Amino acid sequence: MKFIHITDPHIVPVPQTLCALDPRERLTTAIADINRHHRDAALTVMTGDLAYLGEPAAYRDLRTLLDALDMPYHLLVGNHDDRANFREAFPETPVDENGFVQYVVPTRAGHFVMMDTMEAEASFGIYCEKRFEWLEAQLTLLAGQPVFLFLHHPPFDIGINSLDASRLPDADRLANLIKKHGNVRYMFYGHVHRAVWGAWRGIPTSALPGTNHQVGLTLGDTDEMLGTHERPAYGVVLIEDDCVNVHLRDFIDESPRFPLLDKASKNAATAADLPSVPAEFVGI
Numbered sequence: 001m002k003f004i005h006i007t008d009p010h011i012v013p014v015p016q017t018l019c020a021l022d023p024r025e026r027l028t029t030a031i032a033d034i035n036r037h038h039r040d041a042a043l044t045v046m047t048g049d050l051a052y053l054g055e056p057a058a059y060r061d062l063r064t065l066l067d068a069l070d071m072p073y074h075l076l077v078g079n080h081d082d083r084a085n086f087r088e089a090f091p092e093t094p095v096d097e098n099g100f101v102q103y104v105v106p107t108r109a110g111h112f113v114m115m116d117t118m119e120a121e122a123s124f125g126i127y128c129e130k131r132f133e134w135l136e137a138q139l140t141l142l143a144g145q146p147v148f149l150f151l152h153h154p155p156f157d158i159g160i161n162s163l164d165a166s167r168l169p170d171a172d173r174l175a176n177l178i179k180k181h182g183n184v185r186y187m188f189y190g191h192v193h194r195a196v197w198g199a200w201r202g203i204p205t206s207a208l209p210g211t212n213h214q215v216g217l218t219l220g221d222t223d224e225m226l227g228t229h230e231r232p233a234y235g236v237v238l239i240e241d242d243c244v245n246v247h248l249r250d251f252i253d254e255s256p257r258f259p260l261l262d263k264a265s266k267n268a269a270t271a272a273d274l275p276s277v278p279a280e281f282v283g284i
């Protein structure tokens with residue numbers, strides 16, 4: 001099964017921009033690229049920070065943009081979101097019995113469990129008692145079936161102090177719950193605005209750049225959070241035969257494509273085989 005993971009669009013209402021970029025334009029470009037190259041994906045999951053300041057107008061704009069997507073989409077909330085305004089714009093998104101944006105999506109590869117780690121007025125994540133009870137109930141219901149977790153805040157450090165300060169606490173409790181049930185195969189998260197791959201307590205994990213701005217790689221002692229204009233991306237995720245592959249797609253890349261191998265000899269293509277390179281690429 002193929003699906004799209006995309007995250008942190010930070011939509012602001014027209015005509016605002018953010019970090020000297022236009023989040024709406026960036027998401028529009030991403031959606032057009034998904035439709036062009038991955039129309040066969042089963043669905044898209046967006047892991048939070050849908051709107052930068054959570055205004056109703058931002059969610060209305062987001063809805064208009066997502067209407068162009070040629071597949072079903074499923075949304076999570078992040079620390080920049082406003083749960084009430086989100087629900088007003090996306091009333092069809094399920095919530096749990098306590099109003100948290102938590103729900104389960106059955107797929108051909110297994111069940112996608114969407115978690116709500118948002119704490120109002122805070123940048124850090126919270127997973128409270130009620131939300132834990134919901135997750136425990138879902139994992140119990142899905143006993144013996146593959147589960148893929150989606151959440152905005154990671155429950156672990158990634159080595160960037162400013163982001164680690166706003167991760168999800170209660171890591172041991174979540175890890176113990178996952179271990180007890182034994183059916184979680186993978187964890188997809190947002191929040192960090194960078195491509196990060198790894199494993200946490202034996203569970204493979206990945207995060208992606210945001211569609212607008214990124215967070216600089218400031219490993220070490222500094223607590224400063226740097227914004228950057230590093231390139232955005234979305235993830236093309238393939239799940240087959242109990243194997244997960246995440247391909248990073250730089251959707252603003254316009255560099256030329258050319259055959260790497262000579263068709264006759266199967267050797268590396270020579271310079272003569274290559275198409276003429278646009279002038280703007282010469283010398284890079």
Ligand SMILES: [Fe+2]
Pocket residue numbers: 008010048049078080191192193210
């Ligand atoms: Fe974000």
